[in-house]
Amino acid sequence: MKFSQLLIPTTKETPNDASLASHIYLIRAGFIQSYGSGLYNFLPLGKIVLDRVRAVVKDELDKAGAMEVSLGFVTPSSFWQQSGRIEKYGKELLRFKDRKNADFVLSPTNEESMVNLVKNSVKSYKNLPLNLYQINLKFRDEIRPRFGLMRGREFLMKDGYSFHANEEDMIREFNLMEKTYSKIFTRLGLDFRVVEADSGAIGGSGSKEFMVLADSGEDTIVVCSECEYGANIEAGIRKPREIEKNNFKFEKVETPNITTIDEVSQFLDVKPSQTIKAVIKKAIYDDSSEVVIFFLRGDDTLEETKACNSVDANELVDISEDEIREAGLSVGYVGCFDLPKDIKFVIDLEIKDEINMVMGANEDNYHIKGADITTIKNASYADLIAVQEGDICPCCNSKLKYTKGIEAGHIFQLGTQYSDALDAKFLDNNGKAQPFVMGTYGIGVSRLLAGIIEQNHDDKGCIWTKESAPFSVNIIISNIKKEEEVLEATKLYNELKAKGIDVLLDDRKDRFGAKIKDFELIGIPTAVVIGKKLADRLVEVVDRKTLEKTEVKIENLLDEVLKRV
């Protein structure tokens, strides 16, 4: 296509609210335009990239046997009432009424719709398995939309749902989808990692995330320095620590105004790892809330998502000292023994069998030494801790470290929770009605554009990967007034187009400097500059990634370009 005929409004101005490279460059290079908080229009270049990414996603999914459908975006609230998610999803779920006062939502995800579709279409095990997907608009009314396409409110998502006669077959498809997603991310040229994940509001028995690695990522990932192990910190595990044991008799000791783990350790001359920490939160449920205490080792950190899951709450919120006292607790002296009756507490799994610890005595100014956790009755145990850098890998004994990632895909072993809730059944080979066993699989398609640029940019602009680039080649006519330059550029343009290569011909009347700046900003992988040296039958080929310039004889140009694309 010709630049002069395209709407590519490049600009030097950085958008006010933008801090991430992808947010800045996608706007500055004329890929997207903001029209409200978390709302974007895709301009011609942005639409081309979106279509290219979408095509890769569709191609791999179709090859894997999945079928594309298109579900309605406007969804009856009744679907969400049946599944029980109408409250649980919170305010991110945009609700509204139509002219007849019926309740609807704008779909943020479509488990309910797809279960209804299959419930109405499939009666027998003979039609299973099925993997249905769509690449459609979604809406999540984020409290703080930010980072451009990374966390917008309206966005394009691939959401897929598989239906099986049994769990074994679902796991087979889950593994196939893991491979398929890996192919998609690989084709798009992304550096990514598949990690263990928390299943969040979607639910299910196991899930993995596809993390595009980038310093700007919102997610912390725990990865092994040696083996393949990786997990979102929300789901990361470590080999349990070996702790030097205390050797105390059980006793209550006075610890006046000694309330923090550091103070206690110093005062009683123990290591923080030999103490027990209490983290007190308020757990919020659909219609109620309660105070919950989480007990973990003194030098560990509570992982809030794990903690929230352990009590099946919608969210955990902080609590004031006054509220702690109102719950009958001693601020700074909370321990697992002699807690007020009926107060909910959860103990970290790693200290389940711990003995001889130091912890609060549930009495102001007193701690207990020599506490054996094993003596606690009727307690709940759960993995509550955030894995730390330097912890030991659960798979290989090497050290774990942190990295940052952008969640661009998420696959779930869902089981029967939605089929049960929506009463979606098939007849098995014995003629017995069984709930569908489901998997669900998502890719943030518009977010991928941001992910690609987060991973591929420099201080001049975007650097698109081969399969995501809006065009493969950017031919720049240095001076549009020079007829020979125009002729040579047009010849190459037509030759490349005839070979099916997507070319952008910069035929604008602008200065050369502006054109090369736009090339660097837009980030097409290869530029061909047709300029002064044409007199010597030479043109320049520029690699966007390295910015390396190569002089090429005009007779070798087509071969050189074909070699690169």
Next chain:
Amino acid sequence: MKFSQLLIPTTKETPNDASLASHIYLIRAGFIQSYGSGLYNFLPLGKIVLDRVRAVVKDELDKAGAMEVSLGFVTPSSFWQQSGRIEKYGKELLRFKDRKNADFVLSPTNEESMVNLVKNSVKSYKNLPLNLYQINLKFRDEIRPRFGLMRGREFLMKDGYSFHANEEDMIREFNLMEKTYSKIFTRLGLDFRVVEADSGAIGGSGSKEFMVLADSGEDTIVVCSECEYGANIEAGIRKPREIEKNNFKFEKVETPNITTIDEVSQFLDVKPSQTIKAVIKKAIYDDSSEVVIFFLRGDDTLEETKACNSVDANELVDISEDEIREAGLSVGYVGCFDLPKDIKFVIDLEIKDEINMVMGANEDNYHIKGADITTIKNASYADLIAVQEGDICPCCNSKLKYTKGIEAGHIFQLGTQYSDALDAKFLDNNGKAQPFVMGTYGIGVSRLLAGIIEQNHDDKGCIWTKESAPFSVNIIISNIKKEEEVLEATKLYNELKAKGIDVLLDDRKDRFGAKIKDFELIGIPTAVVIGKKLADRLVEVVDRKTLEKTEVKIENLLDEVLKRV
């Protein structure tokens, strides 16, 4: 693709609320599934057809130099307030608030969004003309969604908008779009007509509709039996009628209980065409309403859209006899003379210069003979009449007739109304700020699926046209247990696929009868039945449209199929 691996839930059951063939067959053949009033999911076959239609639309638009973008679906209400359409659009415009109580609409069309996009991207005449389009979801909260995809609430629309430095260039693009749309409809195999149209809620100075001709169409179209003239009845015109003149002196005559045109004609021995009819309506505006009288020839019919446009109202509603009397009028005796002061009335253009007519005297039981319309002062005149069958074509003197059509495309010469309202300007070649001159162009993409089937079906099911069919060939294995049938079918399947032809292989374990019924219901243009006669090296090729069966020697089969697709 293999039938056994696809979700194609065909059924014999006719949906309860369905009367149109397209509605019935698209559901029965498993193309779409209803999930609420005017809301549909596209199943795998429906998605394939949607994509094929979409691809034709995109291909022709891109060739014509238009650029695809993707605008947000969720749109700030402020855009619609600026344009003044927020009230005018009525309840079809779905409004809602986000979590921060900001007002939004679900876009039913995107003039405002696109003007904002261009306003923020284009500063100079050098970047004009521009034609930007998208193929995206729309929502119109129809009071009575019906006829399946024909009048759904959520639907897929191609909406395009062009921006020009002057009206002349806009008209050039309007004509180019007329040609482009004609190519699209022709490629899709549709029998259509481009007709003059009313511009409705979109506005502008001129518009044409693309009508898919079908008896089930909701629109009445006036077409010439000889020339190319065609118009939606809302915009149709005729050559003014030649009327035999009366020859009366002006006089008031008693006409007791004589109130209808027929009664008056008989009583006074004149033709209905020599009388004047008063049609009284209530005109509804944004914040008010008023009684309006429309005067037209006695044997003409009021065209309500024309009448509504003539008083610039949002809509016209019927009025009771009591309300007529309250307005100071004599029911059955209303004429243009001596009307109560301040009452609004409009006279049909065709009787503007009429003399010697019969009409009501605005007094119970009296009419006037010999009324000269020319003597009326300060009247408004407008074309108010519905063209009738047998009226004379305005272009060629042949007779006009009615036909029915489905509005599947609409193109508008919009002018500057939106650029003015949204203050969208560019600098012309003298450096002066000028409002963009606009055109706007729409195609109901999902509605086209219904249009294709309304025009192409029989009592067995769908008959897809070549470019819209989900697959070109349907290979039916008559008996899946016969190995030689499976082998031969698979060979043909692979050969056709290798030639890039879309094939559906019906490899299900079902009976032959069920497979042939599904072929007829789904409507793939050509079927190849591999059955018993394979023993004689013969197979059957079936044409879906004619249902004609041809026996073909197996060695000629590939050529025969290639000839047909």
